[in-house]
Amino acid sequence: MTVIYVVTTGGTIDKVYSEQQGVVANVESKIDRYLRLLRLPDTEVRVVPLMNIDSLDMTDSDRARILETVKGLLPEKAPILITHGTDTMVETGLYLQRGLPKLDVPIVMTGAMAPLGFEGSDALQNLTESLFALRLLPAGIYLVSHNQVFPISNVRKDRTLGRFVRIEENSAK
Amino acid sequence: MTVIYVVTTGGTIDKVYSEQQGVVANVESKIDRYLRLLRLPDTEVRVVPLMNIDSLDMTDSDRARILETVKGLLPEKAPILITHGTDTMVETGLYLQRGLPKLDVPIVMTGAMAPLGFEGSDALQNLTESLFALRLLPAGIYLVSHNQVFPISNVRKDRTLGRFVRIEENSAK
Amino acid sequence: MTVIYVVTTGGTIDKVYSEQQGVVANVESKIDRYLRLLRLPDTEVRVVPLMNIDSLDMTDSDRARILETVKGLLPEKAPILITHGTDTMVETGLYLQRGLPKLDVPIVMTGAMAPLGFEGSDALQNLTESLFALRLLPAGIYLVSHNQVFPISNVRKDRTLGRFVRIEENSAK
Amino acid sequence: MTVIYVVTTGGTIDKVYSEQQGVVANVESKIDRYLRLLRLPDTEVRVVPLMNIDSLDMTDSDRARILETVKGLLPEKAPILITHGTDTMVETGLYLQRGLPKLDVPIVMTGAMAPLGFEGSDALQNLTESLFALRLLPAGIYLVSHNQVFPISNVRKDRTLGRFVRIEENSAK
Numbered sequence: 290m291t292v293i294y295v296v297t298t299g300g301t302i303d304k305v306y307s308e309q310q311g312v313v314a315n316v317e318s319k320i321d322r323y324l325r326l327l328r329l330p331d332t333e334v335r336v337v338p339l340m341n342i343d344s345l346d347m348t349d350s351d352r353a354r355i356l357e358t359v360k361g362l363l364p365e366k367a368p369i370l371i372t373h374g375t376d377t378m379v380e381t382g383l384y385l386q387r388g389l390p391k392l393d394v395p396i397v398m399t400g401a402m403a404p405l406g407f408e409g410s411d412a413l414q415n416l417t418e419s420l421f422a423l424r425l426l427p428a429g430i431y432l433v434s435h436n437q438v439f440p441i442s443n444v445r446k447d448r449t450l451g452r453f454v455r456i457e458e459n460s461a462k
Numbered sequence: 463m464t465v466i467y468v469v470t471t472g473g474t475i476d477k478v479y480s481e482q483q484g485v486v487a488n489v490e491s492k493i494d495r496y497l498r499l500l501r502l503p504d505t506e507v508r509v510v511p512l513m514n515i516d517s518l519d520m521t522d523s524d525r526a527r528i529l530e531t532v533k534g535l536l537p538e539k540a541p542i543l544i545t546h547g548t549d550t551m552v553e554t555g556l557y558l559q560r561g562l563p564k565l566d567v568p569i570v571m572t573g574a575m576a577p578l579g580f581e582g583s584d585a586l587q588n589l590t591e592s593l594f595a596l597r598l599l600p601a602g603i604y605l606v607s608h609n610q611v612f613p614i615s616n617v618r619k620d621r622t623l624g625r626f627v628r629i630e631e632n633s634a635k
Numbered sequence: 636m637t638v639i640y641v642v643t644t645g646g647t648i649d650k651v652y653s654e655q656q657g658v659v660a661n662v663e664s665k666i667d668r669y670l671r672l673l674r675l676p677d678t679e680v681r682v683v684p685l686m687n688i689d690s691l692d693m694t695d696s697d698r699a700r701i702l703e704t705v706k707g708l709l710p711e712k713a714p715i716l717i718t719h720g721t722d723t724m725v726e727t728g729l730y731l732q733r734g735l736p737k738l739d740v741p742i743v744m745t746g747a748m749a750p751l752g753f754e755g756s757d758a759l760q761n762l763t764e765s766l767f768a769l770r771l772l773p774a775g776i777y778l779v780s781h782n783q784v785f786p787i788s789n790v791r792k793d794r795t796l797g798r799f800v801r802i803e804e805n806s807a808k
Numbered sequence: 809m810t811v812i813y814v815v816t817t818g819g820t821i822d823k824v825y826s827e828q829q830g831v832v833a834n835v836e837s838k839i840d841r842y843l844r845l846l847r848l849p850d851t852e853v854r855v856v857p858l859m860n861i862d863s864l865d866m867t868d869s870d871r872a873r874i875l876e877t878v879k880g881l882l883p884e885k886a887p888i889l890i891t892h893g894t895d896t897m898v899e900t901g902l903y904l905q906r907g908l909p910k911l912d913v914p915i916v917m918t919g920a921m922a923p924l925g926f927e928g929s930d931a932l933q934n935l936t937e938s939l940f941a942l943r944l945l946p947a948g949i950y951l952v953s954h955n956q957v958f959p960i961s962n963v964r965k966d967r968t969l970g971r972f973v974r975i976e977e978n979s980a981k
Contacts, residue, residue, distance in 0.1 A: 302483060306486065306576050306577070306580050308575040308576055308624050309621070309624065311474060311486065311516075312486065312971075313484065313485065313486060314948045323853065327933055327955070328930045328954040328955070328971070329954065330954050330955075330956075330969070330971055331954070331955065331956050332955050334837055343484075355847065360477065402481040403479050403481055404479070405581070406580065406581030407479050407578070407579065407580050407581065408578070408579030408584075409579075409845075411847045414846050414936050417933050417936040417937060417940075418618065418936060418937070418940045421936075421937045421940050421941065421957075422944070423956055424955065424956070424957065425941070425944045425945070425957065428946070434897060435847040435848065435849055435850070436846070436847070436848045436849075436850065436851050436939055436940055436943065437849075437850050437943070438940075438943065438944065448482070450849070451481050451482065452847070452849055499755075500760050500782070501757045501760060501782070502782045503781055503782075503783075503796070503798055504779065504781070504782065504783050505782050532720070582672075584674045586676060587673050587763050590760050590763040590764060590767075591763060591764070591767045593782055594763075594764045594767050594782055594784075595767065595770065595771070596773070597782065597783070597784065598768070598771045598784065599771070605721070608674040608675065608676050608677070609674070609675045609676075609677065609678050609766055609767055610676075610677050610784070611767075611770065611771065623676070624808040625674070625676055635769065647830060652832065652922050652923070652926050653972065654921040654922055654970050655967070657832065658831065658832065659821060659825065659831065659832060687866075689830075749825050749827055750825070751927070752926065752927030752928075753825050753925065753926050753927065754924075754925030754926070755925075762838040794828070797827050797828065807892065
């Protein structure tokens, strides 16, 4: 049985439609509910609901909390999935890369262009791919989305295309 | 073969999630696509995509267009379904009641608290019920939602409950 | 609050896919689970799971049990939905018509061509329509399916079309 | 743009519910339709619908056809996904392993315990994982299912558990 940690931070993947207000918003994490739709007989998923915010609102203090949480999990030597808004996912990933010691496990970041459970959403696809990626990838920080895997230093979001694309070297901001 | 007209005016039922902007919005009608999920062997549905707006933005001029459209369809002697935002659905229904001549067919108004295709949405349920109601109801203007049918003069939206409730007489605004 | 009884007897609508055996079969009723997907704020649904069999296997003794169950519910003066396999649904309906006293409430029979939860299924549509029909129909026994309502004496299954069609008078078998 | 071949051979993953006969059966491949639900911006999927049979009915002659088809694709140097019934998937995989020359690309076999589009099915999960696996795995023949990857020599189906499990060495039958 492989243990995998899933640290949820919010983002579109985890938004719900608020009937009262007619908007999509980060209210309470639903990733756990959707993980139960997957068959993971050899995997024990431990969900850590850390925060639930739009990644455009994510502050340095939020990123510091994510870093501390991941650092705290490293002694478990278990792969880690971080769900995150797509807009600043790379920024947080590079922040983790600068702040973390040499890794023994893969860390995968993922998110979605449309929330879990919305028609045509890419969210469950990205979750499925990310959990699978953690079984195969070597130690390091990656972004997984839309059947692609990128080292965190080689990726940026293309807002026009609505997806991530490979770049040469991602200078830490 | 029974002919039914479906006049779409927008509202939550017809909203889509915009990945570029991260909001739900009335962009293009998708009701036609969802009607194709239903089996209607004895019914010919003719969709009239009239406008696609949030009902809070609906003006008197918009209501006049709906009234003229419905008037134009009455000679067909076919039942009419009007999809509409829930916030001012009753207001439009009462406007139609004042403006239309004595009816030979039922007119049903419906909408939804969550868009078609969103997890947990009531939209397809309300569409299914409304199409069925048109087969059974006598001439008149009704609101159909959540397994209930209301004469348009006896209904208001309860925002706290997130649904329609019966009232005594709806004084025309 | 309106009380509605749902008596489940099996049929395709209630079949599940057995992964062990690779067949669809009547194992345990799932109608209750799908009813929870509908918004029924003004309706209290009481499910009576009576039997769970393919209607081709239904015997006179099974029909007698259905009749006794319905008879037992009549004093409640609540509308009754009976879910049933489509192949002998009309036969059971006519049996009930012969065996029941004059009714104060509508009794609706429904089923499906494909099980609840299978791609393209008509099952949730038929359930939604049937629950709605019970709010509008006068006392009597009806079959509701695919946006149509038939008095039980005026309907037969057309196997080639895969649906029910209207006939003149249904001579009791 | 990465080219991936998908050779479909049938099995539960590709079964449909036949409303006329009330059984699940291999009729026409629907994998193509479900692949369109996935976002694969960097991948060109070419579907080769080879046969559509229950893997318990698969003969040596069928396996020879699969082998010839895969051999014919090898010069393309593109990863290959083979969809297949679970009951004899390992047998076919070992047959391919004996018959194929040294590989330059990964070949992944997958299937499902329940058909695509059935409630609770594992089929789309397995397809998603398999397409992703083809991006990461080295040359060789693998079985991918339920968030696990097995070299074809180290796996067998456990009928009681309803899934694949790792074994030591799979002696070629």
